[in-house]
Amino acid sequence: MLLLDRVGVLIDTYELDVDPHCRENLEGILFEDDDHELLYxxxxxxxxxxxxxxxxxxxxxxxxxxxxxxxxxxxxxxxx
Structure with missing residues (x-):
């Protein structure tokens, strides 16, 4: 999650042209379910x-x- 947050900051900082749903797509690939949310x-x-x-x-x-x-x-x- 922290890494994805950092990527979001870099996308905004450098005004990169990426799919607006890229984070949702990556989370769908990386996380089978929402169990990782229990860590927080x-x-x-x-x-x-x-x-x-x-x-x-x-x-x-x-x-x-x-x-x-x-x-x-x-x-x-x-x-x-």
Missing amino acids: SDDDTLEGPILSGGAVNLDFNSWFVPFRDPPETASFAVAE
């Missing part, structure tokens, strides 16, 4: 590996709890 949350009541609506809890105790069963394998790691 002040809420101390987050509990359990899975929150309501399927969002994943990002507190430290949940870092090593898989949230896909079975975990998705990268396409380059699968033998044909």
Whole structure:
């Protein structure tokens, strides 16, 4: 998010001609869902590996709890 904010500042500073929806497009590619927004949350009541609506809890105790069963394998790691 900070990197995308910085890119926005550079686009404005140098008046670059880019697609007005470039940030939305990049966020769609980079972020599968909005779970990263929890990193900016002040809420101390987050509990359990899975929150309501399927969002994943990002507190430290949940870092090593898989949230896909079975975990998705990268396409380059699968033998044909």
